[in-house]
Amino acid sequence: MNQTLGRSTIALSYLVLAIGAIIAIFPLALMVVSALKTSAEIVANPLALPSALQWVNFSRAWTDAQLGRSLLNSAEVTGLTVVLICTTCSMAAYALARQATPGWRWISAYLLATTTLPIQLYLFPLYFGYAHLGLIDNVFALSLVYTAIFSPFSIFLLRTYFLAIPREIEEAAIVDGANRWQVFYKVCLPLVSPGILTVAVISGLNTWNEFLISSTFLQSHDAQTAVVRFYTLGGQYSSDWGEIMAAAILIVAPALVFFLLMQRRFIEGMASGSVKG
Template structure:
């Protein structure tokens, strides 16, 4: 009886997961189909298959949206953000996990609370400050904003990884003559590499897809990211939806491919990070 119940529960679970996968993948599949159709076909029947695949949509989207330059800008912003978050977040998380600082628990709570603050609260003051310092249209300065936004969550998450490492490992390294920096960089940091990968994936995907900050602080044509260039493709009175869907697919494809390659380590990292808080 228990065996039958477990099989039934397993079947229901798989059905629910399959339905969830269909719901999640349907927009992506529709985008792929639409990217191969003419605008007239999309308007006439969005769910139909293309009569003749319009591969030229990708070439036009690449040219009109200047994808070569905009994708490179997105890579620069995302790469800088990930490096800065992993470098600064790991040191801050290690200090919160290991150093006996008065109020360290409240500091961790503060980092968690700041993840709920919307960017709109400080967008305009931040823009005026950046404009006064001539930092608008600076890819590095924009990456600093992303770093500040995603650091609280990253620090809070990495702290759980450092807490899960036995202190005895660090004490043994110190007895062997290692400095505190050597303990951090050569002993504990390699042990939390799954957490660093998790932080890099989350921060990287959010930065790659973010629009509001990019369009506010990267207004120059030469420094616009792919998402901002994609937004400019829509016309006021008419739009070529086949070309727009092709551009969207070009922008989404790198992140989808990256996540598919790293998904196993990402899931393992999230699971191990939730063991101890």
């Protein structure tokens, strides 16, 4: 259709798309520019470029907020959650795709329903339960919460990958003497590895960025994740926006690099979860 649409239509389209891009980029550009300015410069003119690059903002943010420790905590929670989601959800998705379980419709409906519940509906008893069992500040206990919350989406996404596997392949493996577990583990799992990677990327990023649950269940200074530490930094040094923006970049950078490397998988995964053909 590009041939038949007039040049002016295409030019106008680029103009509108560019405005959209500027809207998306502008606050992020301000974040980067401000991270390299002194707070006096920011107050004097928030939009001006820095006169000299203040790399010291980054080192101050790193030490003041003890970001190193909190970034490690975030990495630990994220890694554990991704492993838990990939293992439990690929198994569950396989079962739902093969409809091997009686009542699979009800289980799917239940999982769908949990995604519409507010966190406040289960946060308070969960918090009291965790506190009672001494699981506050426990990274593994927190990653179980994330696994529960992110798993319905992951299961539904992985299920579509399992559905695409021809049954003949599985039947051939069974004829060759493989049991159900071997069929899943040795035959199907390698075939859905792109789906597992997509789920790992999306749930990993969601975990890295999550705030409410993390701030509720990891409370001590040494256990906090980077996002929660960043939140408290804003309260402590609320006037020094250069330092705060430097800390913001340090937290965003790993997620951003990850996204740029994986963007195709990311965007396709998000889209395939939501687009109904």
